[in-house]
Amino acid sequence: MPPAESSSQKVVVLGGGIAGLTAARELARKGHSVTVLESGDRWGGLGTWFNWRGHALDQFYHCQMPSDADLLELIRDLGLGDSLYWKPTRMGFVVGGRRYAFNGPMDLLRFNPLTFPERIRFGVISLLLRRLGLGKDLDRTRIEDWLVSCYGRAVWQKILRPLFTSKFGPAAGDMPALYIWERLGREKNTVSRGYLRGGLKLFLDTLVDDLRNRKVDLRLETRVDRIHETGRTLQIDAGSTRIEADWCVSTLPLPVLRHCLGDTPLAQRIKSPDVPYQGVVNAMFFLRRPLDNFYWAPVVDSGTEFDGIVEMTELVETSHYGGHHVAYVMKYCDRSSALFQEDSERIAARWKGQLLALYPDLNLQPSDVVDVQVFKAPFVEPAYPLGYSELKPLIHDGQSRIFLATSAQVYPKITAWNSSVRLAKEVAGTLLAHMETGMVERTPERVPATVQV
Ligand SMILES: Cc1cc2nc3c(=O)[nH]c(=O)nc-3n(C[C@H](O)[C@H](O)[C@H](O)COP(=O)(O)OP(=O)(O)OC[C@H]3O[C@@H](n4cnc5c(N)ncnc54)[C@H](O)[C@@H]3O)c2cc1C
Known part of the structure; x- marks a missing residue:
C-alpha cells in the first residue's frame, strides 16, 4: 500500500x-x-538503442539467458512476456585466423589449436570445473593459478590467456577466479538465448511509460x-x-x-x-550475407584488433535490420587507450578489412558490407x-x-x-x-x- x-x-x-x-x-x-x-x-545506458535508416537497433549486442530470473520477471511484469522468444544458438572460436565450431565433444575433438591430449583434458576439466571450485577461496585465487592448475599451462597459454587478456587487459590473469566460476554458471556453449521482438527500444519505451504512469519525473x-x-x-x-x-x-x-x-x-x-574499469569499442556490421552463424566467437591471435564476433542475426530475424545480416565485433579496452580515443570512421574502415580477411572461403567483398556503425562506452565493468x-x-x-x-x-x-x-x-x-x-x-x-x- x-x-x-x-x-x-x-x-x-x-x-x-x-x-x-x-x-x-x-x-x-x-x-x-x-x-x-x-x-x-536516451534511456538505457549500456543497453540503449539508436536509429539506423528508420530501424531502432541495439547499440551493443544484448540477449537474455534462461537463468536471468529477475530480468525475466520484470519483462513479464511489464506485459512483454509474449514478445520474448528463445532460440538455440551456437558458438565458434577463431584461433590463428582459422575458424572452428565449438559446441560439443565432436567439435572439441577437431579443435586443432590444442594437441589431442590437451583436447581430452580440456573437455573433461570443463565438465568438472564448477565442482573443482567448490570449497575453494576463489575470490583470493588468481584466475591464472586456478586455470593452470586445472587445465595445464599449455591450454592456458594457447586459449585461455588470450581470451581473458582480450577482455580485461594484461592483468587478466591476476583477477579473482571467482569471477570466471560464476560466469560458467550463466553461460554454456550451445544454449537457448532470448530476445525481445522490438529490441531494447521496445523494452525501454514500455518501462519508461510505466514510470510516467507512476508520476516519476524523468529527465x-x-x-x-x-x-x-x-x-x-x-x-x-x-x-x-x-x-x-x-x-x-x-x-x-x-x-x-x-x-x-x-x-x-x-x-x-x-x-x-x-x-580500473574496462570500456568497450564495438562496431556493428550490416552485411548482405551471413558469416558463420555462430552467435558468439572469440577471436585470438588472428591479426584483428577486435577480440570477438557476435553474429546477431543468428538470434534475431534479418527483417529487424531491414533485411541485413548483422555482426557486432568488439574490443574491451581502457577509455584512455589509443583505440578508444581514435576516430570512429578510421576504426570502422580498418576493422572492415580485418573482418573480411577472416572469411576468405566465403569470398566476402567490401561491397557485402553495407554499413559499419561504431559505438564506444567508457565504463563497462571493473577489472576486479x-x-x-x-x-x-x-x-x-x-x-x-x-x-x-x-x-x-x-x-x-x-x-x-x-x-x-x-x-x-x-x-x-x-x-x-x-x-x-x-x-x-x-x-x-x-x-x-x-x-x-
Ligand atoms: C558490448 C556490451 C554487450 C553486452 N551484452 C549484454 C547481454 O547480452 N546481456 C546482458 O544482460 N547484458 C549485456 N551487457 C551488460 C549490460 O548492458 C549492463 O550490465 C547494464 O546495462 C548495466 O546497467 P546499469 O544501469 O547498471 O549501468 P549503465 O547502463 O552504465 O547506466 C549508468 C547510467 O548513468 C548515466 N550517467 C553517467 N554519468 C552520469 C552523470 N554524471 N549524470 C547523470 N547520468 C550519468 C549513464 O549515461 C548511464 O545511462 C552488455 C554490455 C556491453 C557494453
Whole structure:
C-alpha cells in the first residue's frame, strides 16, 4: 500500500540505465516521489538503442539467458512476456585466423589449436570445473593459478590467456577466479538465448511509460556534477539546476560518483574503491550475407584488433535490420587507450578489412558490407582485483542519504541486465526498509569468499 502523503519521500535516482529505471520503479510503486537524472539523450545506458535508416537497433549486442530470473520477471511484469522468444544458438572460436565450431565433444575433438591430449583434458576439466571450485577461496585465487592448475599451462597459454587478456587487459590473469566460476554458471556453449521482438527500444519505451504512469519525473540530458549532504537533505547539482531530495540512489560508475562527491565530507564516508574499469569499442556490421552463424566467437591471435564476433542475426530475424545480416565485433579496452580515443570512421574502415580477411572461403567483398556503425562506452565493468568481495562498495554506509546500485557491485555475478535489475531491487528494498524504520540497517552481508554447495 502506498504511504500516506506525509510519509512520501523524495528520492533522486542518478543514471537512467536499467539499474536506475528499475530502482525508480520499485520506489515509485511504494508511492514515493522519484526523479531520474540521466546525462545521455536516451534511456538505457549500456543497453540503449539508436536509429539506423528508420530501424531502432541495439547499440551493443544484448540477449537474455534462461537463468536471468529477475530480468525475466520484470519483462513479464511489464506485459512483454509474449514478445520474448528463445532460440538455440551456437558458438565458434577463431584461433590463428582459422575458424572452428565449438559446441560439443565432436567439435572439441577437431579443435586443432590444442594437441589431442590437451583436447581430452580440456573437455573433461570443463565438465568438472564448477565442482573443482567448490570449497575453494576463489575470490583470493588468481584466475591464472586456478586455470593452470586445472587445465595445464599449455591450454592456458594457447586459449585461455588470450581470451581473458582480450577482455580485461594484461592483468587478466591476476583477477579473482571467482569471477570466471560464476560466469560458467550463466553461460554454456550451445544454449537457448532470448530476445525481445522490438529490441531494447521496445523494452525501454514500455518501462519508461510505466514510470510516467507512476508520476516519476524523468529527465534526460541532465548530467549530475555535484552531490552534497546538508543535514537531513541532499542537494544534487546538474549544470545550473539544483535538486533537493531526502534520498539518492546512485547507479553512476564509481569514477563518476567519486567526481560528483569531490572533496565533500560524503566522499570520506562512501566507500568507492579506485578499481580500473574496462570500456568497450564495438562496431556493428550490416552485411548482405551471413558469416558463420555462430552467435558468439572469440577471436585470438588472428591479426584483428577486435577480440570477438557476435553474429546477431543468428538470434534475431534479418527483417529487424531491414533485411541485413548483422555482426557486432568488439574490443574491451581502457577509455584512455589509443583505440578508444581514435576516430570512429578510421576504426570502422580498418576493422572492415580485418573482418573480411577472416572469411576468405566465403569470398566476402567490401561491397557485402553495407554499413559499419561504431559505438564506444567508457565504463563497462571493473577489472576486479583479488579479494574484491571485501573491497566492493556497500549498498549503504549506514549513515548517509546515498544508496549505491552500480554495476561495480554485482560481482561476483557477471555484468548483465539481470544482475543490475537484481541489485536495483535489493537497493530499493534496503532504502524502503530504512525509510520505514528510520533505523540504520545492518551492514549488508558479503558474498562468501568461499564457494559453497
Ligand atoms: C558490448 C556490451 C554487450 C553486452 N551484452 C549484454 C547481454 O547480452 N546481456 C546482458 O544482460 N547484458 C549485456 N551487457 C551488460 C549490460 O548492458 C549492463 O550490465 C547494464 O546495462 C548495466 O546497467 P546499469 O544501469 O547498471 O549501468 P549503465 O547502463 O552504465 O547506466 C549508468 C547510467 O548513468 C548515466 N550517467 C553517467 N554519468 C552520469 C552523470 N554524471 N549524470 C547523470 N547520468 C550519468 C549513464 O549515461 C548511464 O545511462 C552488455 C554490455 C556491453 C557494453
